[in-house]
Amino acid sequence: MLKLIRASVQRIVGYFKNASIQHIISISFTGIAVIGMIVVGGALYLRFINSTEDMVSENNRSMLDQVNLNLDNYLRNMMKVSDATYYNVIKKKDLASDSIDKELDLLYETNKDSLISICVFSQNGEVVAASPVGQLKSSVDPRENDWFTIAGNKKENLHFSTPHVQNLFQDPDSKYRWVVSLSRAVELTNNKKTAFGVLLVDMNFSGIEQICKNVNMGKSGYVYLIDREGEIIYHPRQQLIYSNLIEENNKAEADYEDGNHVETFQGEKRLVTVKTVGYTGWKIVGITPMLDITSDYSQMSIFAVFIMTFAIFILVFLNMFVSSRIANPIRSLEKCVKKLENGVKDVDISVRGSYEVQHLGKAIKSMVNQMHILMENIMIQQESKRKSELNALQAQINPHFLYNTLDSIIWMIENENYDGAIIMVTALAKLFRISLSKGKNIITVRDEIEHARNYLTIQNIRYKNKFTYSIEVDEETLDLESIKLIIQPLIENAIYHGMEFMGGDGEILIKAYAKEDNLYIDVIDNGLGMLQEVADTLLTNESKIEKKSSGIGLKNVHERIQLYFGVSYGLEIYSEPDEGTTIRIHMPVKEYSKIKKEEELR
Amino acid sequence: MRKRRKQTFFVVLLLLVLSFLLLLSDTLWHEKDKKIYNISVITRGKNSESLMIMKQGIDQAASEMNVNISFITLSEENSTLEQTELISREIKNKADAIIISPVDYEKMVEPIEEAMKKVPVILFESSVKSDQVLPSISCDNYKLGVSLGEEVTRNGNGISNIVIVKNNLECSSIKERYDGFMSVMQRTKNNCMLWEIANDKQQTYYNGAKKLLEDNNVDVVVAFDTGILESISKVKKDLTNTNKEKANIEIYGTGSTSKIISFLEDRVINATAIQNEFNVGYLGVKTAVNKINGNKIDESIISSTVINRNNMYSEENQRLLFPFVR
Numbered sequence: 001m002l003k004l005i006r007a008s009v010q011r012i013v014g015y016f017k018n019a020s021i022q023h024i025i026s027i028s029f030t031g032i033a034v035i036g037m038i039v040v041g042g043a044l045y046l047r048f049i050n051s052t053e054d055m056v057s058e059n060n061r062s063m064l065d066q067v068n069l070n071l072d073n074y075l076r077n078m079m080k081v082s083d084a085t086y087y088n089v090i091k092k093k094d095l096a097s098d099s100i101d102k103e104l105d106l107l108y109e110t111n112k113d114s115l116i117s118i119c120v121f122s123q124n125g126e127v128v129a130a131s132p133v134g135q136l137k138s139s140v141d142p143r144e145n146d147w148f149t150i151a152g153n154k155k156e157n158l159h160f161s162t163p164h165v166q167n168l169f170q171d172p173d174s175k176y177r178w179v180v181s182l183s184r185a186v187e188l189t190n191n192k193k194t195a196f197g198v199l200l201v202d203m204n205f206s207g208i209e210q211i212c213k214n215v216n217m218g219k220s221g222y223v224y225l226i227d228r229e230g231e232i233i234y235h236p237r238q239q240l241i242y243s244n245l246i247e248e249n250n251k252a253e254a255d256y257e258d259g260n261h262v263e264t265f266q267g268e269k270r271l272v273t274v275k276t277v278g279y280t281g282w283k284i285v286g287i288t289p290m291l292d293i294t295s296d297y298s299q300m301s302i303f304a305v306f307i308m309t310f311a312i313f314i315l316v317f318l319n320m321f322v323s324s325r326i327a328n329p330i331r332s333l334e335k336c337v338k339k340l341e342n343g344v345k346d347v348d349i350s351v352r353g354s355y356e357v358q359h360l361g362k363a364i365k366s367m368v369n370q371m372h373i374l375m376e377n378i379m380i381q382q383e384s385k386r387k388s389e390l391n392a393l394q395a396q397i398n399p400h401f402l403y404n405t406l407d408s409i410i411w412m413i414e415n416e417n418y419d420g421a422i423i424m425v426t427a428l429a430k431l432f433r434i435s436l437s438k439g440k441n442i443i444t445v446r447d448e449i450e451h452a453r454n455y456l457t458i459q460n461i462r463y464k465n466k467f468t469y470s471i472e473v474d475e476e477t478l479d480l481e482s483i484k485l486i487i488q489p490l491i492e493n494a495i496y497h498g499m500e501f502m503g504g505d506g507e508i509l510i511k512a513y514a515k516e517d518n519l520y521i522d523v524i525d526n527g528l529g530m531l532q533e534v535a536d537t538l539l540t541n542e543s544k545i546e547k548k549s550s551g552i553g554l555k556n557v558h559e560r561i562q563l564y565f566g567v568s569y570g571l572e573i574y575s576e577p578d579e580g581t582t583i584r585i586h587m588p589v590k591e592y593s594k595i596k597k598e599e600e601l602r
Numbered sequence: 603m604r605k606r607r608k609q610t611f612f613v614v615l616l617l618l619v620l621s622f623l624l625l626l627s628d629t630l631w632h633e634k635d636k637k638i639y640n641i642s643v644i645t646r647g648k649n650s651e652s653l654m655i656m657k658q659g660i661d662q663a664a665s666e667m668n669v670n671i672s673f674i675t676l677s678e679e680n681s682t683l684e685q686t687e688l689i690s691r692e693i694k695n696k697a698d699a700i701i702i703s704p705v706d707y708e709k710m711v712e713p714i715e716e717a718m719k720k721v722p723v724i725l726f727e728s729s730v731k732s733d734q735v736l737p738s739i740s741c742d743n744y745k746l747g748v749s750l751g752e753e754v755t756r757n758g759n760g761i762s763n764i765v766i767v768k769n770n771l772e773c774s775s776i777k778e779r780y781d782g783f784m785s786v787m788q789r790t791k792n793n794c795m796l797w798e799i800a801n802d803k804q805q806t807y808y809n810g811a812k813k814l815l816e817d818n819n820v821d822v823v824v825a826f827d828t829g830i831l832e833s834i835s836k837v838k839k840d841l842t843n844t845n846k847e848k849a850n851i852e853i854y855g856t857g858s859t860s861k862i863i864s865f866l867e868d869r870v871i872n873a874t875a876i877q878n879e880f881n882v883g884y885l886g887v888k889t890a891v892n893k894i895n896g897n898k899i900d901e902s903i904i905s906s907t908v909i910n911r912n913n914m915y916s917e918e919n920q921r922l923l924f925p926f927v928r
Contacts, residue, residue, distance in 0.1 A: 310622070
């Protein structure tokens with residue numbers, strides 16, 4: 001179990017480690033909100049339930065207190081009537097000489113609403129006095145009644161009976177009334193002799209009914225009244241109980257203490273509130289079915305659950321919204337950074353979201369700008385470095401060749417071959433003019449070819465017509481641009497490697513032509529040639545510069561072309577032993593005039 | 603993606619609000635769900651005190667079960683025609699159920715069966731000769747007659763002249779009581795005389811009864827009708843004032859008006875057989891409500907007792923005889 005929990009915790013932690021910021025924010029916020037809602041809602045709900053029960057109990061208790069107060073008042077009133085009759089009337093009068101009817105009438109009249117009758121009976125059950133005056137029914141003997149015997153047994157006490165039908169006096173209307181009898185033993189003075197008698201005050205039952213009837217005990221709650229033994233005195237459905245149509249738990253409830261009880265009666269749970277009425281020992285019982293209380297609960301709980309889901313829903317949405325507000329700018333920033341990582345230039349870095357993220361975006365933006373500037377600087381530096389390198393390479397050519405040529409010229413002059421010397425010097429002069437070209441690196445193909453021609457002229461004289469040469473140039477290529485001094489090293493190469501060891505009849509052909517966007521200048525010889533494998537190694541670093549070469553190899557030319565035009569251009573060497581070698585210069589077709597304009601614009 | 607999320611959000615929100623409203627309205631409807639039933643009670647005769655206790659039972663049930671009662675009495679005792687008209691009138695007035703005490707065992711069959719097709723009909727006290735199972739709220743009238751008969755013999759009447767007032771026998775409850783009573787009499791040597799009187803006014807009952815009691819050598823009079831019982835008792839009381847011998851005439855009957863009770867107390871009436879009328883009224887309405895709702899109706903039996911002067915103030919009989927004044 002513990003392992004399982006740990007594993008799940010780890011899984012959650014693992015998830016959070018890899019999740020996006022939006023997920024982390026929304027999920028954790030939502031989780032906390034849901035837990036909080038449930039805890040608060042549950043607590044409130046439980047509190048509500050508790051307080052409702054308490055409230056109902058408290059309400060019932062105060063209701064019963066009110067009923068008790070009224071009932072007590074009523075009963076006290078009756079007892080006062082009884083007391084007044086006894087102490088102020090009966091005790092003061094001698095029945096032999098005085099009549100007490102007048103006083104009884106007075107008392108009856110003042111309490112007419114709640115009284116049925118006041119009568120005094122002698123020991124033998126004869127009526128001594130009564131109000132209202134009535135004739136005792138012939139068939140009735142008061143001594144047989146409970147109220148008479150109990151009053152006789154409990155001398156000093158007042159006795160309240162259960163409700164019964166009053167049947168003492170003849171009534172012309174044949175009306176029978178339900179009464180509660182208050183009886184007590186009295187001492188009657190008759191001719192100065194005291195004798196035992198009974199004072200009966202019959203209370204109208206409806207007086208009690210009025211007190212208990214309109215008590216509000218909730219939807220289906222009610223109040224009823226029982227005596228000490230649990231006999232029902234008043235019940236809102238009394239007749240039904242008497243008819244055995246319904247039952248009441250009155251016998252058991254007679255033993256309850258005052259206060260609130262919960263009981264289950266006939267399968268129904270109910271809240272019973274008991275209050276004992278002073279003096280009589282009667283008990284007021286308030287009944288509230290639990291269903292009345294709990295029916296509110298289910299509604300309340302449904303309501304609470306709904307409110308909670310509603311709130312959770314809103315919260316989830318809010319969380320999602322807020323988290324997206326926070327996370328989206330970060331995410332877009334992250335995307336931009338990713339693009340930068342992948343080398344995309346000109347990334348528009350988003351600057352939005354909260355202040356911090358904005359700041360970050362700005363910082364990154366300025367950083368990127370800085371970087372771009374730096375990179376451009378580096379490029380410019382590189383460029384200039386390359387240019388100086390190029391220039392250096394070109395500069396390398398001159399002294400070597402000059403030395404050889406001048407050597408040849410000297411040699412000619414020594415041999416008094418002045419014509420040859422003149423041609424040579426003229427060619428050399430032309431050669432140098434093109435070589436210089438006002439310091440430009442790029443010249444027209446025309447000039448380059450001219451340069452090659454001059455060189456060939458010089459070399460041809462030097463090598464005493466050991467070889468013949470021809471130049472075939474397409475007209476259209478003449479105005480294209482070319483790097484300065486690229487053909488000359490190739491011719492030099494062809495002469496040294498192709499012709500030197502040959503007996504004679506060496507031929508060098510120079511061809512310039514354009515094909516599509518490519519400019520080709522071929523230098524073809526019919527020299528010794530070499531294996532293609534060897535030829536292929538010439539342009540790589542592995543190849544060693546031949547000792548006999550002028551020091552500026554093919555590689556230099558190749559590198560220069562590549563430096564200027566890019567790696568897709570350069571030299572191509574095709575060779576076959578004893579057949580000859582073709583070295584092809586490959587450059588893009590570019591109009592020289594355009595370059596010029598661009599340079600002017602700069 | 604974002605748009606779809608927004609859409610789902612609104613759909614869920616809408617659903618939530620809708621279900622919430624549904625729930626609220628449901629609970630609101632639930633509160634109003636307490637339907638009020640209109641139930642008509644049609645009696646067998648005029649409004650009289652004997653109906654009071656039953657009416658209390660009806661009122662008690664009505665207040666407990668949300669019933670609107672229209673309590674209809676006949677303008678004439680035991681009028682088949684009037685009762686038939688009343689039934690159709692009440693159905694027209696949109697009564698949800700009818701509780702009726704049929705006046706005639708045979709003649710009322712058709713109108714009641716007709717009414718049964720439209721609304722639930724509950725019979726009380728008497729019944730009709732019908733093949734259909736009609737819910738009926740009544741005590742065992744035959745047994746009540748038997749009990750009364752036994753009370754008569756218990757009081758030492760073995761060879762007495764007994765006058766039995768024969769009236770309204772077309773009404774099943776009275777017929778059964780009569781049959782029950784006669785079944786006991788047939789086992790004794792009592793000389794039973796039948797005195798048939800037609801439905802008439804109270805005054806004619808009185809005169810007829812006076813003649814009967816004066817002229818004949820009557821020991822016991824038995825009446826199964828409350829009104830007649832009251833009249834005969836009054837005759838006896840009046841006669842007793844002039845002729846003490848007449849006090850020995852014993853009177854038995856059924857019913858429990860306050861007049862009867864007071865006669866009972868004065869020993870003018872010897873015994874009266876009563877049924878628990880409060881329960882008749884209460885259960886009548888309860889059965890009607892159950893029937894309207896289509897609930898199962900439990901068989902209810904109304905208790906009956908014979909009450910004489912000696913046991914009338916016993917705790918149980920007191921409750922049976924004297925209803926609480928509300």
